[in-house]
Amino acid sequence: MNTAQNIVITGFMGTGKTTVGEIVARKLNRPFVDMDVEIETRAGFRIPQIFRRQGEAVFRDMERQLVHELALRHGLVIATGGGALVDANNRQMMSQHGIVICLNASKAEIRARLSENQHRPLAAEWEAHFDARLGAYASIRNQIMTTGRTPEDIAADILALADGALYVRSPEGGGYPILIGSGLLHRFADDPKAAGLAGHVVVVTNETIAPIYAENLVEELPNANLIIVRDGEPHKNLDTVRGIYDDLLALGADRRTTLLALGGGVIGDMAGYVAATYMRGIPLLQIPTTLLSMVDSSVGGKVGVDLPQGKNLIGAFKQPKRVIIDTDVLATLPELQWRCGMAEVIKHGLIAQPALLEPSLWQPEEAAYLVRHAVQVKIDIVEADPYAHLNLGHTFGHGIEKSTNYAVPHGEAVAIGTMKAALLSRNLGFIDDDLVAQIQRILWQIGLPTDIALDTYRWYAAMATDKKWQSGVSRLVVLKALGEAAVVEGLPPEDIMAVL
Ligand SMILES: NC(=O)c1ccc[n+]([C@@H]2O[C@H](COP(=O)([O-])OP(=O)(O)OC[C@H]3O[C@@H](n4cnc5c(N)ncnc54)[C@H](O)[C@@H]3O)[C@@H](O)[C@H]2O)c1
The missing domain is CATH 3.40.50.300 (P-loop containing nucleotide triphosphate hydrolases)
Structure with a gap:
């Protein structure tokens, strides 16, 4: 300080x-x-x-x-x-x-x-x-x-x-802090009151994070219980949510209990949804553990789960009391997950903060700086429009995830989606071939894919189930220029099929 x-x-x-x-x-x-x-x-x-x-x-x-x-x-x-x-x-x-x-x-x-x-x-x-x-x-x-x-x-x-700490102004007025730094998880465990936390806490995590971070955390906190769910996107569904409700009831959780989501975007979205709905809403703290959840999903209050028919079809807006980003936890993150998080960092760079496209920053050692600047982009987006985020590449990405039954990780799907959005932006005359080539080079340099062999009709049909696609009218985010995104609505299907 x-x-x-x-x-x-x-x-x-x-x-x-x-x-x-x-x-x-x-x-x-x-x-x-x-x-x-x-x-x-x-x-x-x-x-x-x-x-x-x-x-x-x-x-x-x-x-x-x-x-x-x-x-x-x-x-x-x-x-x-x-x-x-x-x-x-x-x-x-x-x-x-x-x-x-x-x-x-x-x-x-x-x-x-x-x-x-x-x-x-x-x-x-x-x-x-x-x-x-x-x-x-x-x-x-x-x-x-x-x-x-x-x-x-x-x-x-x-x-x-x-x-x-950074601060997000939430739509209802007020807001919440986002703390970013090294060693924050231990600082929090040592003095939860300093983080505004008093009383009963339930940590929700998955079977991978539990032995690395969650079990220690629960032992250190004075009045905490642990709920462990299965790992992975296929478990981000209402069955798992139901299981968490049952566990909360068995643990005697009431409206004063704080739910602490410790994990990647899957845990954050799912535990956040539980916090939004259990007993009509209980306090939530987000402690994201993947790069993706640090720079994107833990901020903005969108929470939810998937249905077999599509991703994130059930959800709510639930603002956390605070977000604690301890960059030390990235040390155990599998490399694939680091790359997936980088896809979101690059997205933030393309739509608002080109400085993030500087390769010397793409190292785990630079995580605190990288996360801070990428999170600021997300904050600016959610403050400008809390309910419709500018999610470059995401509708294409959701289509990939859904039509491959979530075999492709979210971040890789976003990378391919970003490339498709860049091609679409070029076809619409907004950006030139050089920028498209630059985006491709950046994604390759990070080790991210930029294309996938998929049945294009299935891909298109899966995209059309996206929530943002209203009454059959397409709604896609494109690049107007480097650092500037915009939404285009009602594109003819052939324009979209052309880039798939
Ligand atoms: N709510 C939003 O605004 C928003 C935005 C973007 C993405 N999302 C959602 O986020 C989800 C993807 O999140 P994700 O990429 O974090 O995936 P994830 O939560 O599945 O985590 C990826 C993998 O990394 C493991 N892991 C997490 N942290 C670790 C650590 N520190 N060390 C070792 N292993 C670790 C997890 O157990 C998991 O196996 C998707 O469901 C997507 O829809 C939501």
């Missing part, structure tokens, strides 16, 4: 800035400044008196001066006044010298919290402020939803952010 950096907590009144700020300051052993208290101490008056006697403009001036003074100091935990960072200059000043985190809560929640306060402002007054300030607050990158959460839990998210 950068100890010089200030941690600045802002947000509307009633979001808990002071309470949470005090906890954060205590945990980090840092000085805490509550801006409103500081202004009152210096002025010798309560804020309502300053407003009455000198007017709001004078108060805002005092606030501005204090922002400038505090921003230039180091290592503070600061709770701002509710309106302090509505001013864009104040926001900029604080974020130049620290990490700014906005706490938010729904209007109904704030109404309930304020009703307990004997000095509460008039509803008409604060509700007008609430609406007027929404835009300024929303422009702050780090958002933490406080509704229904304890101050300790919120403080844990702030500590993660201050420690360099």
Whole structure:
């Protein structure tokens, strides 16, 4: 953690800035400044008196001066006044010298919290402020939803952010941190409370991961059980889900139990689906163990299982409480799985972050950097449109997986799908032959396939069962240019067949 950096907590009144700020300051052993208290101490008056006697403009001036003074100091935990960072200059000043985190809560929640306060402002007054300030607050990158959460839990998210975690803003408001680094699994096991985890935990994993990581983890956690399922995509189905429900009931899991998905995308999707549905939803933590699940499936909240008729046909959106990515676990990942994860990294590079296409980064030693930058692409995608991700090559890939009865691993199917999407993009006149050749070279260099001998009619029919293919109308992601993807709808079947 950068100890010089200030941690600045802002947000509307009633979001808990002071309470949470005090906890954060205590945990980090840092000085805490509550801006409103500081202004009152210096002025010798309560804020309502300053407003009455000198007017709001004078108060805002005092606030501005204090922002400038505090921003230039180091290592503070600061709770701002509710309106302090509505001013864009104040926001900029604080974020130049620290990490700014906005706490938010729904209007109904704030109404309930304020009703307990004997000095509460008039509803008409604060509700007008609430609406007027929404835009300024929303422009702050780090958002933490406080509704229904304890101050300790919120403080844990702030500590993660201050420690360099990435943050995903979820569609319902609020969001969750993604921690990336070496040794995080042990750090988590040593102090699950620091990760906002208290109470009963059930780790869901598979028979391969259990002896390597899960059994140790469950032993180290104070109140944890283990559910082990069969390994592989063919088991990502409702039968396995049913088995997990039965095990959870037998273990006495209730709505306060946290489900911890420890494994690749299959475990993440399936355990996530269980967490979304068991007792109408229980908290979920994602601990992805494959490169693919680190850079893609653990982020964004899409969870689900396959039906014999198609992949991921049953599902839900379930945002995790946090994602913990310990890059050390990649040491035991089979090489094929590393390559499969690289297919998703390359996809992210092609659609948004060409820097990921630099071969010197494709080494396990560079995993932390690679994962961080690839995850950021996924975050940007899910924040822009949480429900329809730009999944280059995936509809082609799903068609391969389905028509080969999942004999081809997901990542290899994505690589072939990416190549097909590149060819389609070229045929549509968006990109040139050179870029197509470059994409092929990159995939080959990683050791990924770019084509497959399949019955094209079966392949096409399997693609047409994809969820994104609505009412028989095709919907495919193409490359408009390197670093830019777009969706094309309703292409004639012969255009698609031509690249298959
Ligand atoms: N939800 C989403 O947004 C999303 C996005 C992409 C993919 N997916 C899904 O993800 C799944 C594919 O995920 P995957 O590629 O991670 O496959 P996977 O979960 O099957 O894992 C691949 C293999 O690696 C093993 N493994 C995992 N971690 C290991 C480790 N650290 N050491 C040793 N072995 C390890 C697993 O046991 C498995 O045998 C598919 O079902 C796909 O549909 C979901």
